[in-house]
Amino acid sequence: MNRDKQQTKVLAQGKYLLATRFGSIVYIAGMTPRINGELIQSGKIKMNESLETYKDSVRQATENALLAAENTLTKQEKLEKILNLNLYINAEDTFTSHSFVADYASEYLFERLGEMGIGSRVAIGVASLPNNVRLKYN
Numbered sequence: 203m204n205r206d207k208q209q210t211k212v213l214a215q216g217k218y219l220l221a222t223r224f225g226s227i228v229y230i231a232g233m234t235p236r237i238n239g240e241l242i243q244s245g246k247i248k249m250n251e252s253l254e255t256y257k258d259s260v261r262q263a264t265e266n267a268l269l270a271a272e273n274t275l276t277k278q279e280k281l282e283k284i285l286n287l288n289l290y291i292n293a294e295d296t297f298t299s300h301s302f303v304a305d306y307a308s309e310y311l312f313e314r315l316g317e318m319g320i321g322s323r324v325a326i327g328v329a330s331l332p333n334n335v336r337l338k339y340n
Contacts, residue, residue, distance in 0.1 A: 211273070212266045213239040215333075220270040226282070228274050232290070232338040233266040234331075235259035244334045247293040253302050256336060260289075260306035263339040268314065284311055284321040290338040292331040300325035307339060 212233070214220050221230045235242045235258070243259040271281060289304045291297075304325035311319030331338050 212236075212270050215239070221274045223274040227285075228271045228281075230267050230270050230340060232340045233263045233270065234333075234335045234338055235262040236266065237262065241333065241335060243336050245292075245336060246334075247291055247297055247303065247336055249294055249296045249298075253299060256303055257306045259336050260303060260339075261310045263337055264307040264310045267339050268311070281315065281318070283318045284315065286321050287311070287323040288340040289323070289325045290328050290331060290340070291325060292329075292334070292336050292338075293327045297327060300327050303337070 212220050213236070214231070215234070215236075218231055220233075221228055223229075242262055243256070247256055268281075275281070287304070287307060289300075289307055291300050291303055293300070304323055308320060308323060313319075
């Protein structure tokens, strides 16, 4: 799998592992939309804003998750399948388009990995997230 962006390392925001591997299964920590440790968007997702406003954030968090998983592999290995995607969305109470926001993550994974990038998925609206991030990908 070729990385098409310069970022090759995701930075932890605390004392935890970004990804943990057990055999052939990789679990990732909650990923936020950061580039080299800097948050690119924060605040609640709003009902009156275009969903396109959030596309870059979702794709960045997804890229970070993929990078964290890839960094557990040897050079001879590759990811075989995305099994599950959980997207936690910091949204206003009236926001109801959670699954459409999560579509940006699925779209990114499909672009990068093809059919193996599509697994089961859940999009969950929450009242808040750490550091007021808009979303957290796990």
